[in-house]
Amino acid sequence: MDRHAPRRPMAAALLALVVLAAGAACGSPAGEQDAAADSGDGSLVFARTSRGVTDLDPTADELATNNAYTLDKIFEPLVELREDGSIEPFLAESYEVADDGLSWTFTLRDGVAFTDGSALDAEDVVFTLNRHLDVGGALPLSAPITDVTAADDRTVVVALSEPYAPLLADLATFANVILPTDLGGLTEEEFFQDPVGTGPFTVDSWDRTTGEITLAANDTYWQGAPSVDEVVFTVVDDDNQLLQQLQAGQVDVIDAVPAANVAELEANPDVQVNVSDSWQQGLLAFNTVDGAFADVRLRRAVASALDREAIAAATTYDTATPATTFLPPSIQFSAQDTDVLGYDPAAARDELARSDHPDGLSTTLIVESSSASQTQQAQAIQAALAEIGVTVEIETLDATTFWARFGERDYDLAVTWAISDTGDPSNLVRWQLLPDVADSYHTGYGNAEVIDLAAQGVAATDDATRADVYARIQRIAADEVPTVPLTYIPTITATGSGVEGLVVLPNGTTRLQDVTGS
Amino acid sequence: MRKAATPLARRVAHALLRAGGVAAGVVVIAFLLGRLIPGDAATALLGSRATPEAVAELRGRLGLDEPLPVQLWEFLTRLVTEGDTGASLVNDVPTRELILARVEPTLWLVAFAAVFAVVLAVPLALWAATHRDGVADHVVRILTTAGIAMPAFWTGLLLILLFSVRLGWFPVGGVRDGYPVSVVLPALTAAFAIVPILVRSLRVQLVEVLRADFVATLRAAGLPERRILARHVLRNAALPALVLVGTNISYLLGGALIVEKVFALPGLGDLMFDAVGSRDLPVIQGVVIYSALAVVLVTLVTDHLAALLDPRLRRAA
Numbered sequence: 001m002d003r004h005a006p007r008r009p010m011a012a013a014l015l016a017l018v019v020l021a022a023g024a025a026c027g028s029p030a031g032e033q034d035a036a037a038d039s040g041d042g043s044l045v046f047a048r049t050s051r052g053v054t055d056l057d058p059t060a061d062e063l064a065t066n067n068a069y070t071l072d073k074i075f076e077p078l079v080e081l082r083e084d085g086s087i088e089p090f091l092a093e094s095y096e097v098a099d100d101g102l103s104w105t106f107t108l109r110d111g112v113a114f115t116d117g118s119a120l121d122a123e124d125v126v127f128t129l130n131r132h133l134d135v136g137g138a139l140p141l142s143a144p145i146t147d148v149t150a151a152d153d154r155t156v157v158v159a160l161s162e163p164y165a166p167l168l169a170d171l172a173t174f175a176n177v178i179l180p181t182d183l184g185g186l187t188e189e190e191f192f193q194d195p196v197g198t199g200p201f202t203v204d205s206w207d208r209t210t211g212e213i214t215l216a217a218n219d220t221y222w223q224g225a226p227s228v229d230e231v232v233f234t235v236v237d238d239d240n241q242l243l244q245q246l247q248a249g250q251v252d253v254i255d256a257v258p259a260a261n262v263a264e265l266e267a268n269p270d271v272q273v274n275v276s277d278s279w280q281q282g283l284l285a286f287n288t289v290d291g292a293f294a295d296v297r298l299r300r301a302v303a304s305a306l307d308r309e310a311i312a313a314a315t316t317y318d319t320a321t322p323a324t325t326f327l328p329p330s331i332q333f334s335a336q337d338t339d340v341l342g343y344d345p346a347a348a349r350d351e352l353a354r355s356d357h358p359d360g361l362s363t364t365l366i367v368e369s370s371s372a373s374q375t376q377q378a379q380a381i382q383a384a385l386a387e388i389g390v391t392v393e394i395e396t397l398d399a400t401t402f403w404a405r406f407g408e409r410d411y412d413l414a415v416t417w418a419i420s421d422t423g424d425p426s427n428l429v430r431w432q433l434l435p436d437v438a439d440s441y442h443t444g445y446g447n448a449e450v451i452d453l454a455a456q457g458v459a460a461t462d463d464a465t466r467a468d469v470y471a472r473i474q475r476i477a478a479d480e481v482p483t484v485p486l487t488y489i490p491t492i493t494a495t496g497s498g499v500e501g502l503v504v505l506p507n508g509t510t511r512l513q514d515v516t517g518s
Numbered sequence: 519m520r521k522a523a524t525p526l527a528r529r530v531a532h533a534l535l536r537a538g539g540v541a542a543g544v545v546v547i548a549f550l551l552g553r554l555i556p557g558d559a560a561t562a563l564l565g566s567r568a569t570p571e572a573v574a575e576l577r578g579r580l581g582l583d584e585p586l587p588v589q590l591w592e593f594l595t596r597l598v599t600e601g602d603t604g605a606s607l608v609n610d611v612p613t614r615e616l617i618l619a620r621v622e623p624t625l626w627l628v629a630f631a632a633v634f635a636v637v638l639a640v641p642l643a644l645w646a647a648t649h650r651d652g653v654a655d656h657v658v659r660i661l662t663t664a665g666i667a668m669p670a671f672w673t674g675l676l677l678i679l680l681f682s683v684r685l686g687w688f689p690v691g692g693v694r695d696g697y698p699v700s701v702v703l704p705a706l707t708a709a710f711a712i713v714p715i716l717v718r719s720l721r722v723q724l725v726e727v728l729r730a731d732f733v734a735t736l737r738a739a740g741l742p743e744r745r746i747l748a749r750h751v752l753r754n755a756a757l758p759a760l761v762l763v764g765t766n767i768s769y770l771l772g773g774a775l776i777v778e779k780v781f782a783l784p785g786l787g788d789l790m791f792d793a794v795g796s797r798d799l800p801v802i803q804g805v806v807i808y809s810a811l812a813v814v815l816v817t818l819v820t821d822h823l824a825a826l827l828d829p830r831l832r833r834a835a
Contacts, residue, residue: 045694051792054609061576062563138567208611209619210784234692237792240675241782244690248683399565400797404557407568418566438569 042229044499044515047236047251052211056203057192058175059137066211068174069255069509070233073215075177075197078106078125078156079168083276085330085423085506087168091120091178091198092156101163101461108154112222114180116196122150127181129158139175139421142430143167163461169424174509200226200513211235226513227501246271252499255510257492259316259373270497275490276504277330279420279428281323282316282374282487284381284413289444291412292363297355299481302413303341304348305388306381312487315376319492323485325474326432330488330506333425333470340478348388360389365413367394368402377486378415406442414442417489423506425470426458433477445482530822537814541807548806549593552799558582559607562796580607593803603807604800606793613804616789623785626697627777628770630705631712632763635770638713640752640759643720648747650725658721662714670773674707674780691782704781711773712766719762723755730754757828764820768813 048066055062056071080090089095092106112120129148132141143166147159158167170176178198183191194203200223201215212234217226234251236242239258245251247268257265257273265271284302286293293299308322327334341347352358367378375396382392392413397405406414418441420428430437434454435446450473457469477483491508503511560576561568577583584592596604602614646658681703682690693700727733728751736746775787782788786805793801 051608051796061572061579062567064563138572207619208609209616211609212784234694236691236782238691238779238782240678241691241780244678244683245692245782248686248690250690250692250694398795400557400562400795401555403565403568404561407561407564407570407573416566438567 042227044228044231044253044512045251046231046233046253046255046510046512047242047245048233048254049237049242049256050235051237052235053206053213053233054208054211055192056195057137057188058177058179059132059135059139061138063138063174065508066233066235070213070215071195072174072177072199072509073201073231073512074195074199074203075179076199077172077177079172081172081423081505081507083503083505085277085332087172087423091125095168097461102160104158104160104167105151106156106158108156109222110154112198113220114184114196114198115202115218115220116180116184118180118184120178120198121153122156123181124178125156126150128179129176131179132175137175139173141170141176143170163459165458165461165466166422166424166426169422169427173421173507198222201231204230221513223513227516228512231512246494246496249496252496253493253502253510253515255491255493255504255508257494259319259492262317262319262492265494272495272499274493274495274502274504275319276493277328277506278489278491278508279328279330279423279506280417280489280491280508281326281328281419281485282320282377282415282417282489283323283326284377284415284484284486285406285411285441285443286482286484287409287412287414287444288440288482289409292357292361293412295356296480297351298357298361299484300341300479301348301351301355301388302385302390303481303484304344304351305384305390306484306486307343307384308484308486309343311377311380315373315380316487316489320373320487320489323488324478326477326483326485327425327428327470327474328420328488330423331420331425331428332423333467335467335471335474338471338474338478341481345387352388352390360391362391362393363412364393364395365415366397366402366405366411367415368399369396370399371417374415374417381413381415409439409442409444415486419508421507425466425473426454429454429457429470429473432483433473440482443482445480447476447480450476529825533818533821537818540814541811544810545594545597545807548803548810549590551806552797552802553586555794555797557797559797559799562798563608597807603804606801607798608793608796608801613800616801617786617804617808620784620786620789622697623693623701623778623783624771624774624787626701627704627708627774627783627785628767630698630701631708631770631774632767634705634709635712635716635766636759636763638709639716639720642713643717643724644747644752646717646721647724647728650728655721658717662717665710665714668710670707670711670776671780673710674703674777677703677707678781691780693783700783704777704783707780708770708773708777712769715766716759716762720755720759723758724751727751727754757824760827761820761824764816764823767816767820771809771813 050066051064053066053070054064055067056074058071058075076091078090078092079087082088091109091112093109094107096105108120108122114120126148133145143164144161145158146161149157151157180196184196200218200221202218204214204216206213212232215231217229219225236245242254243261243265246254247270262273265273286299288294312320312322324336324340325334325338329336352360365378365381367374369375378394382394385392405411406416418432432441433445433450434440440446453469453473457466460466460469491504493502493504493510495502498517500516501514503514505511559580560573560582563576564572593603596602602612605612606616642658646655649655678690681687688703689695689700733746733751736750774785775790778785778787779791786809789801790805793805
């Protein structure tokens with residue numbers, strides 16, 4: 001063997017690699033043109049954070065945000081949530097409630113069809129609601145429904161065992177979108193791979209390995225075909241990438257603008273920032289069962305020690321409003337005039353002096369590491385409580401550890417967030433104040449009067465009674481402070497140049513059928 | 519006396535045995551590691567929606583409530599019979615399929631990073647070695663020290679701001695623009711992390727070769743310096759460089775996790791990152807096991823490639 005021979009292939013390989021690399025560099029202008037072409041042919045690229053789309057079943061055990069915000073483009077509910085939080089007829093063109101409140105009659109819109117061509121009829125609604133009652137899922141149908149029947153092709157009657165005021169709000173959620181009878185004869189798995197709905201979009205392609213999904217416009221949509229040809233939902237789980245891709249025109253819409261970057265984006269003439277009211281709040285939760293904060297005086301001391309206006313301004317860059325009651329103003333019957341414990345260091349010291357820990361105490365606070373504003377809120381709370389002699393050690397946890405510990409009530413203080421599923425106050429009351437649903441949002445709080453009032457709140461049918469009931473609940477919560485609501489958080493979306501017509505709803509989702517100019 | 523008839527084959531067999539041991543260790547550690555972190559897939563998936571009933575039901579459905587030995591046994595049988603670690607707890611796609619789908623960006627990234635690293639490191643090392651203790655040597659030394667001090671996410675961000683946002687030559691991130699244009703900046707970023715190490719080691723090798731007797735002989739014979747460098751010095755330093763690059767590929771694979779995050783590349787690092795976040799044990803185990811095997815394989819191949827190419831190494835065995 002020639003002594004030098006082996007070295008030549010290596011040199012050749014090296015050379016080949018260099019040529020390849022050079023080719024890569026030359027390839028860039030072509031790539032740029034592709035990108036430019038992409039955003040001109042009616043394809044809307046929508047980048048979201050967190051996970052990709054894993055499941056399109058509206059009654060799945062886990063209704064991850066991106067799943068919910070995708071399936072509501074494919075399926076539609078009987079009644080629709082509007083931008084201003086109101087509920088309007090949708091697939092049902094009208095509804096009527098009996099005087100006793102025990103029966104609701106929905107009349108379906110004529111001329112609505114699923115994307116497989118079959119017409120929407122009452123049987124589809126009966127099937128969908130019964131399926132939801134059977135399956136339960138992440139947003140179970142908690143209305144006291146006894147029977148769902150089809151009176152004729154276009155009329156559905158929902159019978160209740162007792163009056164239930166939030167029925168329309170419940171029917172407008174992601175979980176009550178209408179599916180075709182018997183899923184068109186397919187198995188659950190087959191159907192939700194390539195679902196058939198009445199919505200403005202259908203599934204075009206779905207890469208299960210990355211969760212990237214492309215929806216195609218439904219040209220036969222009953223409200224008219226959407227303006228864009230397709231919507232690509234991609235995942236960009238990095239704030240910097242999200243912002244730079246939007247500004248470079250690689251993506252058209254982002255739906256989770258970090259508060260710290262709002263000003264930067266607003267200064268960019270090519271980008272539009274949209275700040276809209278949502279049902280989301282930031283809060284400080286107490287473990288009201290084990291440990292020091294079982295003492296209501298101590299909780300009141302903490303609430304009085306916090307300057308929510310300063311916290312909201314500093315940690316959300318003035319994007320969020322300081323919170324008062326646990327019902328954000330976008331929720332019906334939110335009583336913003338509730339007498340909540342305001343910032344009053346003297347009152348805080350007074351409450352502390354009368355608590356089981358008059359000389360102060362040391363405690364811990366858990367918070368998720370991924371949210372800059374939450375970790376900053378934790379620090380602001382730590383500083384404020386130090387003023388009244390409460391020493392707080394902050395434990396910054398990754399999301400899963402946080403939710404595991406919060407869910408098992410393995411904490412003293414927790415800075416976190418919550419979002420309502422509906423605009424009706426009953427939803428947040430259920431989640432945050434009823435011990436048998438989610439352990440009063442893992443605070444362990446329980447109050448017999450609140451439980452009783454919550455039942456009255458859903459059964460009462462006139463608004464005056466309901467307003468009064470929910471005002472009383474908000475007063476009790478403000479006095480006993482199972483949580484300190486800190487901020488009402490808006491949904492901040494941003495769109496690239498020329499994108500118009502994006503509608504953002506208070507539950508955080510978007511309507512895309514009228515979006516133009518991508 | 520002659521050594522055994524097939525020293526190379528025996529050496530390969532030995533190496534394979536050792537690699538097998540490493541792989542078995544990785545498998546066991548991969549199984550146990552995932553269980554040391556608090557929280558599980560059920561709490562990760564449910565998040566703020568975690569009612570006690572929902573968590574219990576989901577745990578049951580995901581098989582997380584079975585005793586550990588049962589889970590280990592199922593894990594090992596599946597690994598041996600199917601070569602897989604099971605379906606993802608998040609999206610129900612088999613891990614092997616996920617890895618195959620996500621390996622492409624990572625391979626592009628690692629391959630290009632290796633090329634960029636060599637292309638950048640060789641001239642720098644040569645320049646420094648031939649101007650030992652001169653200005654060039656010091657400049658290179660300062661540059662490489664600065665390079666080590668720059669974290670990948672920072673370098674990546676600077677490259678994005680200049681080449682993607684300002685000049686528009688490359689995409690900001692993702693692979694929607696195809697290959698290789700999507701991996702040029704990520705590969706440069708990853709390469710920057712190992713170039714300083716490569717330059718320093720290569721420089722030492724080159725300096726040694728430059729001092730060797732045969733170089734003095736060649737110089738005495740009147741060969742031009744360029745020719746000595748190109749035909750003799752570089753060739754003698756090339757093999758150690760190959761081994762160095764091979765060893766650093768495992769480092770590149772590890773670094774790919776951060777680089778993929780910075781550039782939003784849907785590669786193995788990104789898959790691993792998400793899987794850890796959602797406690798998706800089968801996927802964590804799969805990625806750990808398969809990338810460990812890849813590293814073992816690359817190390818094996820570079821070791822033996824070097825032996826094949828350099829008769830001295832073969833004899834030394």
